[in-house]
Amino acid sequence: MNCINVIKQRKSIRSFTNKVPDKALILECLDAASWAPNPTSQQPWQFIVLTGNSLNRISRTIKESFPAAPIQNAGPAAEKPEIIQKIENRKKENFSEMISFLKESGADMSLLAEGNFNFHGAPLAVLFATWPGKDQNNLKSVVSAMQTFMLAAAAKGLGTCWANAVSICQKAIKKELGLAEDMILVDGISVGYPDPEAAVNRVPRHRLPIDEVTLWFV
Numbered sequence: 001m002n003c004i005n006v007i008k009q010r011k012s013i014r015s016f017t018n019k020v021p022d023k024a025l026i027l028e029c030l031d032a033a034s035w036a037p038n039p040t041s042q043q044p045w046q047f048i049v050l051t052g053n054s055l056n057r058i059s060r061t062i063k064e065s066f067p068a069a070p071i072q073n074a075g076p077a078a079e080k081p082e083i084i085q086k087i088e089n090r091k092k093e094n095f096s097e098m099i100s101f102l103k104e105s106g107a108d109m110s111l112l113a114e115g116n117f118n119f120h121g122a123p124l125a126v127l128f129a130t131w132p133g134k135d136q137n138n139l140k141s142v143v144s145a146m147q148t149f150m151l152a153a154a155a156k157g158l159g160t161c162w163a164n165a166v167s168i169c170q171k172a173i174k175k176e177l178g179l180a181e182d183m184i185l186v187d188g189i190s191v192g193y194p195d196p197e198a199a200v201n202r203v204p205r206h207r208l209p210i211d212e213v214t215l216w217f218v
Contacts, residue, residue, distance in 0.1 A: 006151055006154050006155045007151060009154060010150060010151060010154040010160075011201075011205055012160070012161045012162065013120070013122075013159030013160060013161050013190070013192075013194045013201055014112065014115050014120040014161055014198070014200040014201065015111075015120060015121065015194070015195040015198030015200050015201055016120065016121055016122045016123060016159060016190070016192035016193060016194060016195055017192065017193045017194070017195050018123060019123065019192070019193050020051060020123040020124060020192070021123070021124055021158060021191060021192065021193070025156060025158070026049060026124065026126070026191065028152070028156070029149050029152040029153045029156060029158070030047050030049075030126070030149060032148055032149065032151075032152035033045075033047070033145040033146070033148045033149035033152065034145065035148065036141070036144040036145040036147070036148040037141070037144050038137075038140075038141035038144060038145070039137045039141065042137075042138075042141070043141070044130045044131065044133065044137070044138040044141050044142070045128060045129065045130055045141060045142045045145050046128075046129040046130065046183070047126055047127075047128060047129075048126065048127040048128075048129060048177070048179075049124065049125075049126050050124065050125045050126070050127065051123060051124045051125075054177075055119065055123075055124065055125055057176060058125070058173055058176060058177070059117060059118040059119060061169065061172050061173055061176045062117045062118075062165050062166070062169045062172075062173070063117035063118070064172070065169045065171075065172035065173075066116075066117060066165055066168065066169055069168045069169045069171070069172070070168075090208075097203075097204065098203045101199070101202075101203050101204065102199055102200060102203070105199035105202075106199070107198075107199040107200055111200075112200060116163075116165055117165060119161075119163055119188070119190035120161055120190050122159075122161070122190035122191055122192040123191075123192045124190075124191045124192055125163065125188050125189065125190050125191060126149065126188065126189050126191060127166055127173070127185055127187075127188045128142050128145060128146050128149075128185075128186045128187060128188065128189070129142070129179075129183050129184060129185050129186060130142045130183075130184050130186060131182060131183060131184060132182060132184065138184075139184070139186060142186045143186065146162070146186070146187065146189060149189065150162075150189060153191060157193070158191055158192065158193065158194075159190075159191070159192060159193065159194035159201070160189050160190060160191055161189065161190040162187060162188075162189060163187060163188040163189060163190055164187050165188075166185050166187050166188035167185055167186060167187045170184070170185035173185060
C-alpha cells in the first residue's frame with residue numbers, strides 16, 4: 001500500500017473484535033517502530049505488550065487510579081492565548097460532531113467513556129516507555145516510534161488508538177507491573193482488529209486546509 005494512503009487512512013479505532021493479533025504480527029509492527037527516527041540511533045525505548053490477564057489488571061488499575069492521578073502541566077502559560085483558544089475551540093467542535101454522530105447512530109455512549117480506562121476493549125495494548133534524559137530527545141524518539149507503530153499496524157489491517165490515560169496513571173501502572181520507578185511511560189496504544197459494525201469507528205474525519213497551518217518563508 002502507498003505510504004501516503006496508509007497515513008491518511010489510519011484513524012483512531014475505539015471498538016474491536018475479540019480476535020487477538022498473532023504475536024508475530026505485533027513483533028513485526030514493533031520492529032517497524034524500532035526504525036523510527038531517533039537521535040544518533042540511541043533507541044531509548046522499551047515496548048511493553050499487554051494481553052489477557054495483564055491487560056485486564058492494567059485496565060482495572062487505570063480505572064481505579066485515574067480520578068486521583070495528577071494531570072501534568074504541559075509547560076508555561078502561552079504567550080498567545082488566542083491561539084490556544086483557537087485550538088481548544090477545534091477540540092470542542094470535533095468532540096461535539098463526534099457525539100452528535102454517535103447519538104444519531106444509536107451508539108452506547110457509556111462505552112465511549114469506559115473505553116478511556118480499558119483500551120476501548122482491545123484484546124491487546126502496547127505501552128511505550130523511556131527513561132529520563134538531559135533533554136527531550138528520549139520522549140521525542142518514543143513518540144516517533146509510536147507513530148511508526150500505528151502506521152505499520154494500519155498497513156497490516158490492525159486498528160489502534162492512542163491511550164493517554166497510561167501516562168496520567170503511570171505511577172500506579174508501574175507499581176502494578178513491577179517496573180522501575182524512574183521509567184517514563186510515554187503513553188499506550190490499543191491494538192486489535194476493528195469492529196466494522198461499530199458506529200464509533202465510522203465517525204467522520206477531516207483536517208484543516210494545509211495553508212491554514214503552514215508558515216512559508218522565502
